[in-house]
Amino acid sequence: METTLRGPGSESRPQSPSHAWQDDALLYDYRQAANPVRPGLTEPIPYRQWDPSIHADGPTAILPLDLSAELGVPGPATSPALAAHFLRLKAGDGLKAAAIATSSLFYVLRGSGQLERPEQEGEPALSLCWSRGDLFILPAGVDPLLQAEADSVLYWVHDAPLLAYLGVAPTTARFSPCHFPAERLERELQQLLNDPSAARANRLSLLLAHAAFPASRTVSHTLWAMVGVVPAGAVQPAHRHQSVALDLIIDCDPGCYTLVGTELGEDGTILRPHRIDWQPGGAFVTPPGHWHAHVNESGGVARLLPIQDAGLHTYLRSLDIRFSAP
Numbered sequence: 001m002e003t004t005l006r007g008p009g010s011e012s013r014p015q016s017p018s019h020a021w022q023d024d025a026l027l028y029d030y031r032q033a034a035n036p037v038r039p040g041l042t043e044p045i046p047y048r049q050w051d052p053s054i055h056a057d058g059p060t061a062i063l064p065l066d067l068s069a070e071l072g073v074p075g076p077a078t079s080p081a082l083a084a085h086f087l088r089l090k091a092g093d094g095l096k097a098a099a100i101a102t103s104s105l106f107y108v109l110r111g112s113g114q115l116e117r118p119e120q121e122g123e124p125a126l127s128l129c130w131s132r133g134d135l136f137i138l139p140a141g142v143d144p145l146l147q148a149e150a151d152s153v154l155y156w157v158h159d160a161p162l163l164a165y166l167g168v169a170p171t172t173a174r175f176s177p178c179h180f181p182a183e184r185l186e187r188e189l190q191q192l193l194n195d196p197s198a199a200r201a202n203r204l205s206l207l208l209a210h211a212a213f214p215a216s217r218t219v220s221h222t223l224w225a226m227v228g229v230v231p232a233g234a235v236q237p238a239h240r241h242q243s244v245a246l247d248l249i250i251d252c253d254p255g256c257y258t259l260v261g262t263e264l265g266e267d268g269t270i271l272r273p274h275r276i277d278w279q280p281g282g283a284f285v286t287p288p289g290h291w292h293a294h295v296n297e298s299g300g301v302a303r304l305l306p307i308q309d310a311g312l313h314t315y316l317r318s319l320d321i322r323f324s325a326p
């Protein structure tokens with residue numbers, strides 16, 4: 001069989017004197033480069049868990065949950081696109097939550113205080129009183145100042161790693177600042193728990209959304225947030241999605257955990273699962289594409305707050321969320 005190519009070619013091509021156009025032009029055999037997500041190349045996202053002791057005591061500080069060295073990306077980064085942190089503020093202290101990000105989400109794990117952001121071009125000054133259980137999200141703009149009235153801990157997730165990878169800085173705010181007060185979240189969760197159909201459900205969750213993004217139903221164009229309740233005795237069927245989840249455990253009793261793994265058995269359970277035991281105020285990573293299921297063997301209700309890059313994945317039509325058979 002004939003295997004000689006008869007494509008275009010040039011015996012002699014004039015060279016550009018100003019730039020060595022071909023020096024960085026590489027070619028790989030497809031068979032060696034088709035899947036570059038592997039250790040030593042594009043590092044897979046690891047299982048990782050942070051104990052609440054990292055924010056328990058100490059001075060006012062930004063505490064990044066930083067996996068940038070393992071991922072081989074500029075830090076701090078918890079996943080290729082997102083960075084999660086704890087912000088620990090002593091009463092009376094303030095700190096700036098500075099990030100070159102399109103979306104910056106805050107959840108108040110404990111304490112209370114104020115957010116202040118000065119006036120900027122075309123945007124009025126911002127001010128917000130926050131307290132335990134509040135969630136608020138800010139678009140790109142001037143860095144906010146968080147001022148604590150009481151000793152406080154906030155969970156902070158933003159998408160600066162994505163922008164750093166793209167080599168860009170935001171030019172515009174894509175949505176308005178938005179606040180979900182604790183009492184509204186509690187009221188809506190209680191309504192879910194009171195719903196007669198909830199007695200049969202083992203997944204009771206509120207998806208937080210911004211009115212600017214009706215198509216994706218996400219809290220920003222990149223971020224996705226959910227307040228989830230796992231009732232006592234619940235064993236959730238496994239599900240998976242291509243977004244990463246940076247999970248915060250809001251509260252739980254001993255006996256709550258998540259099972260994570262890459263394969264399902266014929267009965268829909270996760271084969272050879274990695275077990276992540278929950279701790280109130282702890283955090284963990286659920287890698288994209290991994291099956292995961294939450295289990296509550298304690299006697300009380302448990303709550304979690306997963307933050308994902310599912311706003312971006314939904315826009316790209318790459319979320320690919322799937323559920324195992326119940």
Ligand SMILES: [Fe+2]
Pocket residue numbers: 239240241245292
């Ligand atoms: Fe999930």
